[in-house]
Amino acid sequence: MEDNKFLETVNGSPIREGATPLVRLEDLSELIRSKRKSENLTLELAAKQSKVSAATLSRLERQQPKDKPSSTPDMRTIEALTRWLGVPLERVIDVDDEFSAKSATKKEQDNKPVPDIVEAHLRADRNLNPVHAEALATMFRAVYQKYAHMDDDEEDD
Amino acid sequence: MDNKVEFGKRNIIVGEAKPPTQMFLQYIEKQATAIRQRAQVGLLDRLDPKSLKKVFGIKFVTLEEMSNAVPSETIDAFKSMTAKDWSGCGLEMPNGTLIVMLNPNMTMERTNVTIMEEISHKHLKHQPSKIITLPGGLTQRVYNQQVEQQAYWTAGATLLPALVIAQAVWKRETAAEVALKYGASVELVEMRIRILGFWWEYQNNLNVIESIGTAEFRRS
Numbered sequence: 141m142e143d144n145k146f147l148e149t150v151n152g153s154p155i156r157e158g159a160t161p162l163v164r165l166e167d168l169s170e171l172i173r174s175k176r177k178s179e180n181l182t183l184e185l186a187a188k189q190s191k192v193s194a195a196t197l198s199r200l201e202r203q204q205p206k207d208k209p210s211s212t213p214d215m216r217t218i219e220a221l222t223r224w225l226g227v228p229l230e231r232v233i234d235v236d237d238e239f240s241a242k243s244a245t246k247k248e249q250d251n252k253p254v255p256d257i258v259e260a261h262l263r264a265d266r267n268l269n270p271v272h273a274e275a276l277a278t279m280f281r282a283v284y285q286k287y288a289h290m291d292d293d294e295e296d297d
Numbered sequence: 298m299d300n301k302v303e304f305g306k307r308n309i310i311v312g313e314a315k316p317p318t319q320m321f322l323q324y325i326e327k328q329a330t331a332i333r334q335r336a337q338v339g340l341l342d343r344l345d346p347k348s349l350k351k352v353f354g355i356k357f358v359t360l361e362e363m364s365n366a367v368p369s370e371t372i373d374a375f376k377s378m379t380a381k382d383w384s385g386c387g388l389e390m391p392n393g394t395l396i397v398m399l400n401p402n403m404t405m406e407r408t409n410v411t412i413m414e415e416i417s418h419k420h421l422k423h424q425p426s427k428i429i430t431l432p433g434g435l436t437q438r439v440y441n442q443q444v445e446q447q448a449y450w451t452a453g454a455t456l457l458p459a460l461v462i463a464q465a466v467w468k469r470e471t472a473a474e475v476a477l478k479y480g481a482s483v484e485l486v487e488m489r490i491r492i493l494g495f496w497w498e499y500q501n502n503l504n505v506i507e508s509i510g511t512a513e514f515r516r517s
Binding site: 258267268269271272274275276278279280282283284285286287288289 | 356358363366367368370371374375377378381382383386388390391394396398
């Protein structure tokens, strides 16, 4: 993902600028076309099987990378399509492995707020009440600040 | 992999946990053995997860260390958490060190398995929980139940190797005795007995112990 700039938050969750390329529309388009072709399915039959309208299928099949973000299907449609196509959700959605070392290093270089991502995780945890989620988010922000630049030989007692 | 998307919540669940296959169980036992080998701990020895910090590049962060870096309300909220609220979290730093923070109010047994879960994630090279940004910009967490199950089962198998469980059942020991010896919870020991297929024999042992007493029934 090229653009990771955080603009604002909704309920504490960061929103990314330029978030739309996350659904890989070209891949989705290709998968739908291939399935229809290999199984010799009409749009109507494919729509019946996938529970996604023929118009949406047709539009997705013709999807081009330059198309506007407004043409991106919603999550229900993506989920229905991946079920029908028999592929994992991650096959058509870019998942950003925010916590991997490589990613974290990149974030560090780019000065990106990894603690914001941790906060999103904590707020998503249904076992946590908001006070505890807030405390943990504050704690991890401080921990990250303190230890992100730690050298190997500083590591522990 | 099955996909399950939960709408209206901020979690997306991929890879739903499934009943384990024989192959999965073998994989778990193999990985648990590998972790013990990496840590140079024998198969019958009690394993202290905290002693693995050097081997696995872990830094345990304590509340005391952080007391000057966060407001006192944060420390208070942290201290007020029960074991049910939150167990712990691992966060990989840019240099590869795994920072682990634990709920200070957990029992030693729960702490041990929580640390082992984090170590298992690292050993199994799991991609940590992921974040995706949906069309429209809302960030959601991707929670992989299969990965969590793998880590938990590997943690259990590392703390309580198959050999330990098999030997304990043969000796007609109770789960409570094994738990005490290996720093695990009784529930975890019982789970391991079930997973390894000794449950019927174990239950039978318990019934006999109840009727004729422990000392006469023991094997050495």
